Amino acid sequence: MAHIKSRKHTVARALPSRLSQTTAALALMAMPAAVFAQQAGPAATDTLPAVKVKAAVENDYKAEKSSSPKFTQPLVDTPQTITVIKKEILLQQGATTLSEALRNTPGITFQMGENGNTQTGDSIFMRGFDTQQSIFVDGIRDVGSVSRDTFNLEQIEVVKGPAGADIGRGSPTGYINLSTKVPTLVDAASGSVTIGSGSKKRVTGDFNTSVPALGDGTAVRLNVMKEDSGKVERDYVKNESWAFAPSLALGLNTPTRTYLYYLHVEQDNIPDGGMTVFGMPGYRLSNDQQTALTAAGVGSVAAPSRSNFYGLASDYDRVKVDMFTARIEHDLKPGVTVRNISRFGRTEQKYVLTGVNAVNVGNSTSSTNATTGVVTVTPAPAGVSASDPSTWIVARSRQGKNQENQILTNQTSLNADITAWGLKHSIVSGIEFMQEKQSALGFSTSGTNTPANLYNPDRNASFATVNPSGARTTGQTTTAAVYAFDTLKINEAFQVNGGLRFEKYKTTYDNVAAAQTVESLGKVGDLVTWKLGALWKPATNGSVYIAYGTSQKPPGSDSGTLSSSTTSANNPNVDPSEASNIEIGTKWDLLDNRLAVTAALYRATNKNDVVAQDTVTNEVIALGEKRVDGIELSAAGMITNEWQLSTGLALMETEITSTNNALQQGGELPWSPKLAFTSWTTYKLPYGVLVGGGARYQKSALRSSNNTVFTSAGLSRMPSYWVFDAMASYDVTKNVSVQLNVYNLADKFYFQSMNSGGSRATIGAPRSATLTANVKF
Template sequence: MADSSLPTIQQPTVGRLRLGRVAPHVLGAASAVALGAAALPAQAQQASQPAQLPTIAVEGEKPAAAEGYRVEQSASPKFTAPLLDTPKSVTVIPQEVIQERAATSLTEVLRTTPGISLGSGEGGTAIGDRPFIRGFDAMSSTYIDGLRDTGAQSRDTFNLEQVEVTKGPSGAMVGRGATGGVLNLVSKTAKAEDFTAGSLTLGTDMTKRATADVNRVIDNNIAFRINAMAHDGEVAGRDEVDITKFGFAPTVTFGLNKPTRLTLSYFHFQTDGLPDYGHTFDPRTGKPISVSRDNFYGLTSRDFRETYYDGLTAQLEHDLTDNTVLRNTTRYAYAQNHYIVTKPDWNTGTATSPVNILTNGRIERETRSRNADTETVVNQTDLQSEFDLGGFKNAAITGIELAREQTKNRGYTLSPSSTQGDLYNPNSSDPYTGTITTSSQFANTRVATMAIYAIDTIALAPQWDLNLGLRLDDYRTNSYGTTQNGAFDGSRHDTFVNYQTGLVYKPMPNGSIYVAYGTSTNPVGSSAGEGGDEGNVAANNETLKPEENRSYELGTKWDLLNKTLSLTGAVFRTEKENARVSGVTNTAEQLPVGKQRVDGFEVGFAGNLTRAWKLFGGYTFLKSEIVDDGPNASNDGKEFPSIAPHNISLWTTYDLTRDWVVGGGAIYTARRYANTANTYELPSYWRFDAMVGYKVTENVDVQLNVQNLLDETYYDATHAGQFATVAPGRTALLTTNFKF
């Protein structure tokens, strides 16, 4: 683990990593660590027995995550039935789609899924992956292999098998948060075969990337696997913005194919880049200001972002019987997120009007900073079993979860903290002659969770299944620190219950219709793991009761064309009660009186239309509404910020010949309001991608991707309308993949 002491910067210069420095670290680490992984296999439901629950099989290797784009079973054991028979909307993005789209970040992966909007951090919310699922923030509802992954990060794809997006309140499955849904990142696991694989990528904007994937089996009892990655490149269409990152992930499993198995996994990932808050909004139009897309307002002599993550996981499994598995998983994780970023702003705090400032061609270069470290220890024990009770067949999982999270955040003090620059021709090389030191203000937050849960799928009749879930959480949090307004010290203790229920009817073996209801809870301080002010417990919020969320859903799922194509559809409503809103005269005051609602429907598809033609994507409609904003009545009836009412995503490939494949994608995101008052907005956009691949030999193929083919200027995200982050321009990537 890296030194967790908080660094002090005495001069405005920060060293930058380059690929030449990264590669030796990656190769050295890869050769020094032996690894492997085993995963519990999951059996798909047989079409001839529509109500039969999945058999728990614990011997042998995990089957392939997907056949083509279609996935039958979640990797999480908390899904006690195949996805076809699960009364929830679940989108699984398989590795094949990730690779074909040349997605190297979680952000790029999530573009593949309609119904997810992207947000940004600023001030009280740290920079990092911030997806909104069905209208609600899921930054603190991100999981790796079923365990909560705290600490704001910008994640890579090199160790991902697939990404699972569960939509709708999921408190019965995961506990706090999960208002709009949950992300579960499924790590690559060992296979019962020896192979060596990897890729080399060269691209526009100085992009260089290399990955390695090595799997070995020893005496059929020990499996090990290592994945490693090194990446260096700039961001298309953004002057000076770049990113360097590397990581490696070894695992080793003892007792492969034995009744008792032990898997040890380690994950290391770090980045060094120049952060980018994009452009300011124009108060005259309510849209991002009309300047060159390349305009970057940061300072290369001052701004930086460095992240660091170490995670160590141990999983012990024992087969009590052929149908019962006892599992214990423990993880320790340490995450750092340190940065200074320039926020372009027309508001100088002077009497001069914003319009005049824009007209005069000047921009304020404000700064935001973070110096946060997060430590997490979580232990989860569960019993997965299949049994008959009262004449009904059950597939159930029960468990206990214990977790402790601690975040320490000290920003940086800059003097001066703001300078001015040229709005239309900014110079990122302008010198910064001020001083940078570690701030005397700090915020420390601790969260302790104890929970018990049970989830069961009951076969009521040949065509009827009932899904039930219940979870009890004991949640304690406390925060202390200092701000510019003085010291704070607060604590909170909540006990809450969440549940889910769903009824599934199967008119045919390959189709299901379901109704479902679920709840979730957001206690005060529930975002503390992100290291943001929103996770602090203080006088303005420690007496507030938790936010309560509930969702109603009616959906259907069908496997067509001999189970090669999956189609899904759902209509839903999510409601939030006790939503925390700001006071009028004292905006720091929080009141638990708000109500919010999202109505919507979605359709999805994944699989093959023909042997040569594959499709993945869907459409989502969301109607968000601030039903009651408490004393801020002028916001009543307004839409949620950052949420697009219409979202389309499509990816398709076609095998022209045995050796040649072509593919393309389209993404449409409708206009999104940028602030609660709905006075600023991010414009709608279409983005198109293209791919062509050629199989050189049975072991080597070459793939060319062009992302944002038409070089569209569009904006990814915002935070309360304070800035608009600019998405990458046209990017071309040439990748050689190999596997022996």
């Protein structure tokens, strides 16, 4: 598991010193800027020839390669959409969680939960599909549905498109890899102290030093983090966490390098169960609510205060993470390296939170039995009057979780650059063994779920208690895989990339009911996934490519959970879902290779992710097809030595092309905005001043695929929004700087995430600010 943390907050650092002379670019695709040089002066009586000197300026936004050894070529020569978010841009933005970091790539949305449950952790949708179980740390699958902190990350890599050949089972639209900080031979120390809106308090430190006494090439590093923060305009919500990550490196700058590192995180939060969306822009009253309000002469309703907390004083969310990693690299000879990485990780999460459900405005509630058609009417609750808004109530539910996830893995790979029959090959091959376990205890509630007053909720109200029920589940997936990749350079202008992965998996699942009856399920299978690409380089700094890739997701992929339900994708009797992606794109390093510009056109298809039972044979089968067509544009890097930019634009058209549900045939995929845009830019002024800002836009997104007019209460779509942020920093000395970040400058009301029923949401932070003091040596 990776580091965890909750929502929005800040950290910062100073940018590298500027050059004395620069040239501004007029537009993103401007011609390369001229490079100015200094001229050496004469020595004594001799006149020396002029020497042009190009000063190196750190490029905080543009990455040259992926951290994964499976990608052997620079990003500009890799035929796939890969966005690398470096730690420097996160520090400028004050992005401290993975969810905040992912705002730097377009087309990613977040879901709050479904079926009455509130989702915790990084619930990520990418290109229309759930990607929560496709998060990796240093190329190893991360376990647990928790929120991850960025304090120990070097960079975040977002790989889009089916990537089964890279990672095995997973999301049909890609994965996210978190690259961990490790020791170097450069002695350095830095720290930040942040205060801000919402009672935010955060401290981080990063300390690296070489240790010659332990041998040449030895270094140690320690990253630490402590946070104690509220949430802006959200009463009682608290984010409290601390973490440390020590690491040791041996043999740096030698043929054999060893890295040993450990991560420990603890979190003790008061969770945010969300807000009811009643009365908010776009909210639709149910027929029962409208009838009652019309009869009472009430023409409009007001939304409750965004600060209202509908949880209880006893709500909590506690997480503990431990991760041990050992990595060894050995250069057999120039161009040939063998690597081995082993990891044991464990994530424990225990929480009790109060979820928000339907609002009652003094209305009766009618429901129809789907089988018999009988309509049942429940009268309005006592004491609730449609004519008196102060009596309106919102139903609440108690939810609990006590879950532990473990992963144990060993992976070995070989990278070799060879020449055969006059052709250059960059070959990667490897073998992986992995065991994942998940165990969870069941809960039951006793007592009454007391509704909350809609406009004046009481967190101390008596409420049903959550108790262990005696039920428990245990799931385990064991995987063995082999893979091979090759980048074949035909000549300087043409290359072909290919990859193939074969893996064998076994999943077992035991579901023990409260009555101690046991349901045992299992699934054994093989997966074969592959990718193929062709790339043409019309110039040394650019490429044009076409690529095709596949992925598969078998039952039990989500932490070893299987189900006997005849409509569940985790039913062990069904075949894996299958995804494919074809992509045509181009990549260019412009402005003297300082600015990376990319464009890609893709079609992603996912099959067999709907499960149904044949009415004749009673066989449980997988069927259905979903399609996503899209365009992505991006740019990242330096326009001048002072001006840096990171921006991206995504357009998507989604469709359910085949299903057994007539209401969804031809519908859009939920959480898939047709247009999304993100941008962040900074400019270095004289006297150590840095200014910057960003903008994010997301078009509205459906929360359900049904092709019907919504008649239930709530929102049918997550509304579109623009959000603008800004920052400024000042170098007090060469070692000390201060940074101010202001978020949501226009104080825009928007939804950060929403549940699938459209009744509750997490509200984006209003206008807020943080102030950070940074020290570095």
